[in-house]
Amino acid sequence: MLKIWGRTNSTNVKKVLWIAEELGLSYDRVDAGGAFGVVNDPAYRAMNPNGLVPVIEDDGFILWESNTIVRYLSAKYGADGFGPTDLAGKASAEKWMDWTPATLGVGFRDVFWNMVRTEPGKRDMAAVERGIATVAKGLAIANAALEKQPYLSGDVCGLGDIPLGVIAYGWFEMDIERPSMPALEAWYDRLKQRPAYQKAVMIPLS
Ligand SMILES: N[C@@H](CCC(=O)N[C@@H](CS)C(=O)NCC(=O)O)C(=O)O
Numbered sequence: 642m643l644k645i646w647g648r649t650n651s652t653n654v655k656k657v658l659w660i661a662e663e664l665g666l667s668y669d670r671v672d673a674g675g676a677f678g679v680v681n682d683p684a685y686r687a688m689n690p691n692g693l694v695p696v697i698e699d700d701g702f703i704l705w706e707s708n709t710i711v712r713y714l715s716a717k718y719g720a721d722g723f724g725p726t727d728l729a730g731k732a733s734a735e736k737w738m739d740w741t742p743a744t745l746g747v748g749f750r751d752v753f754w755n756m757v758r759t760e761p762g763k764r765d766m767a768a769v770e771r772g773i774a775t776v777a778k779g780l781a782i783a784n785a786a787l788e789k790q791p792y793l794s795g796d797v798c799g800l801g802d803i804p805l806g807v808i809a810y811g812w813f814e815m816d817i818e819r820p821s822m823p824a825l826e827a828w829y830d831r832l833k834q835r836p837a838y839q840k841a842v843m844i845p846l847s
């Protein structure tokens with residue numbers, strides 16, 4: 642059976658849990674990372690020398706890097722993949738997978754760590770403000786794309802929606818001021834209707 646290492650509150654682990662739920666996969670999940678430790682155990686480091694979560698083991702095959710795992714599971718277990726299968730449609734969707742951490746990753750982390758994982762008196766609010774500005778600038782690009790199509794993957798939800806979908810939950814649920822982006826908000830509302838998203842992503846922020 643598929644095995645997934647990673648704590649459920651991790652942005653990168655959520656991507657893997659979400660695709661696993663979308664594909665209806667059975668899996669064993671092992672808590673790892675953060676307060677659970679495990680990631681520095683020699684056996685874990687042998688699987689992932691980065692000491693980060695997530696990692697999967699599938700029929701003896703070990704894989705790390707969340708977006709790569711999402712692609713792998715979709716290709717292996719999705720009857721028609723998850724999202725576009727034609728080459729151009731798939732590439733158009735997948736660009737959002739790579740764009741999301743590259744464009745929003747650092748800014749989102751600064752906002753999230755301060756607002757969710759740091760006591761109010763100890764927050765670096767300058768970093769929060771900078772992070773919000775960076776994320777908002779990036780999200781405006783996604784908002785413009787979503788004015789033309791219902792999902793980042795095209796007409797149906799797919800691979801391209803997964804990384805930003807996970808970040809969107811944090812963005813919209815944190816106690817921060819956000820600029821209005823109607824197309825992005827409508828897309829987020831659509832994601833919230835999905836049982837797999839509800840189960841894997843919509844858990845209390847921690
Ligand atoms: N590029 C990696 C990043 C993985 C990563 O940074 N994971 C974080 C959690 S979101 C982590 O392992 N942090 C240390 C820990 O949880 O102990 C991926 O996408 O899988």
